[in-house]
Amino acid sequence: MSQYFNEAGSVEAVNSRMGPDVTPRLKEVMTSLVAHLHAFVKDVRLTQQEWEFAIDFLTRTGQICSEERQEFILLSDTLGVSMLVDAINNRRPPAATENTVMGPFHVAGAPAREMGARISFDGKGESCLFEGRVVDLRGNPVTGACIDVWSDNADGFYDVQQPGIQPEWNNRGVFTTGEDGRYSFVGIKPVSYPIPHDGPVGMMLDALGRGPYRPAHMHFMVMAEGFQKVVTHTFVGDDTYIARDAVFGVKQTLVAPFERVDGGETIWRSRFDFVLTPV
Structure with missing residues (x-):
């Protein structure tokens, strides 16, 4: 193999420069990254102008990042990574x-x-009773499961996006199951909302003919001793954006029923059981 760079041997030229003391995992990851990246460039026959645009895009992605905003994670989200x-x-x-x-x-x-x-304290939105059970793979109730929940408000904003406007801890709470494994709380029927789209990622979505919206969902993080932690959402099935989630978060099994209640204490009811996997 030639020690000099050429188009045909580009991958080998780059990967052969790795030192002898590189950790096995780093070597595995970087070898594959270089191979796939070079294959992509060759496959699309990337032009110099396109390469310069990509560098500028990544530069602007980094420049817009702050303590409150992580545009690179947003880019990863919208590419399905x-x-x-x-x-x-x-x-x-x-x-x-x-x-x-x-x-x-x-x-x-x-x-x-x-x-x-x-959990909802701003007086906005349509009230919804969320209820269900936390069980193991055999359907047995899980006692002492911690259920951390959070959602946007009826305007499509989380409390941390509107400090001083929304009440502190609005649409958030932590619940612990008893011996029956059941949970219940009253929130609101969540609404769809757009991810931040005033930066490079928004520009990319526009160019691709994609929208920035996430379908309505309630967040859940379920933890119990001896079981894997579950970080998930339940989704409103008839939401306009259910099949067009900007970050590809929807899975068919996570679409939950939201049933309208006549004459009840809440306008809606949504029941969903969480099935945990042993560690």
Whole structure:
């Protein structure tokens, strides 16, 4: 093999420069990355102008990042990479509840609430009773499961996006199951909302003819001793964007029933059982 670079031998030229003390995992990842990246460039016959545009795009993606905004994660989300990494790292039996992306709006330390309590405090939206069970793969109830929940408000914003406007811990709470494994709380029927699209990722979505919207969903993080943690959403099945989620977070098994209640204490009811996988 020639020690000099040429088009045909580009992958070998780059990968052969790795030192002898590179860790096996880093060598595996970088060898594959170089091979796929070079194959992509050759496959599309990338032009100099396109390469310069890509460099500028990535530069602007980095420049818009801040403590409040991570445009690179947004890019990963909208290209389906975040969901793919999540799927690979959370393979479970068919009966178990599937994972999906956590999203950027989880806040640690949400208050523990009594089972059945209300989590929505801004007076907006259509009330919804969320209820169900946490069970193992055999259907046995899981006692002491911690269920951390959060959602947007009726205007499509999370409380951390509107400090001083929404009440603190609005549409958030932590619940713990008893011996029957049941959970319940009152929130609102969530609404769809757009991801931030005023930056490079939004420009990419526009160019691809894609929208920035996420379908309405409630976030759940379910943890119990001896079981894998589940980070997931339940989705409103008739939402306009259910088949066009900008970050590909929807899985068929996570589409939950939202039934209108006549004469009840809430306008809606949504029942969903979480099935946990042993560690």
